[in-house]
Amino acid sequence: MAELDTSGGGKHKGGKVRSKKQSTRVDLTAMVDLAFLLVTFFMLTTTLNKPKAMDLVMPDKDEKVKDEKPVPESRTMTILLGKDNKIEWYLGLPGKPLAPPTTDNFGRNGIRKALLENQKKISDASGGKPMIVLVKPSDHSVYKNMVDIMDELNIAKIDIRAIVDILPAEVELLKRDGNY
């Protein structure tokens, strides 16, 4: 097909030597091979899907300003992140919780269900006001837990949330239930 045609032009008649007619076709096989090699190389070395990002907004930590509004405890859900991907959550204050601390795990039947149920419960009890979620990662939780829980909050469309430092009382709580 694309080979260089080097056979003589026509039949030899009467021993007459004719000049060979050169074909204009060039062998492209090697070039195509090279092109595909380079295509493969570039395909493998480039990252086509650009990294996606999750935005994280932390509460402003200004030592001077002290006009923080108190968080209404009746609408607060606190999520503690423990070791081995375990979660513990409660409603209200740590001393006298409105719902007792519950150990949970990540996933569809774990924290997502609890988030949706609590959201509904709090919304019903307070007349349609949104739930406030405080995420408190302990020292034994890993970065993936934090990303996962923020993702769950995004899925549940809970916008009022914050990552806060864990309190000693809550560490005790995690220790008691074997999650620390």
Place this chain on the structure above:
Amino acid sequence: MTAMCDVAFLLLTFFILTAKPRTDDPVPVDIPASTMKIQLPESDLATLTVGQKKVFFGVEGFEIRKEVLKQMSDKYKVPFTPEQIIKFSALPTFGVPIRMLPGFLDLDGDQKKNFKQPGIPTDTTATCELFDWVRTARVVTASLDNKDMRVAIKGDGKEEYPTIAMIIKVLQKQKVNKFALITSVKSVAK
């Protein structure tokens, strides 16, 4: 054959033009997945790579890198040669204390790869090197590009939370309260 050749070269051109070489992380980083699909900007961005309790710093843009290094060099009184500054501008991410940086920049490709980078010195005070790198990068980005620099954290999924908390504290010390966590994409588990 001609058509195949055409297609091959078309693809080749496409890949060459879109190519952005994959940057190797100095430590293995397994980024966690999330359902968020916000695109990360390609310029005016600093990336903090976190893994094995070490922090690595990188900022986008050759000119910004050069200027950042010059200002850090003045601040910490560590001199750099023009060659080292050019080498630094091609460095996507690094994790060595600034006193070791000239020596690190003089290493060639393979040595650099095998060099165990100790990470950028980080603590919660406002005088640690990480604080100054981020701050200088923000100042330079604001003056060169007239834009606010975004800070992205690329963390290993198994990194323990205290390391992340420390970085967040360093950022909050300079009132960077909003930053991006780099994640890979997953779909919502139904």
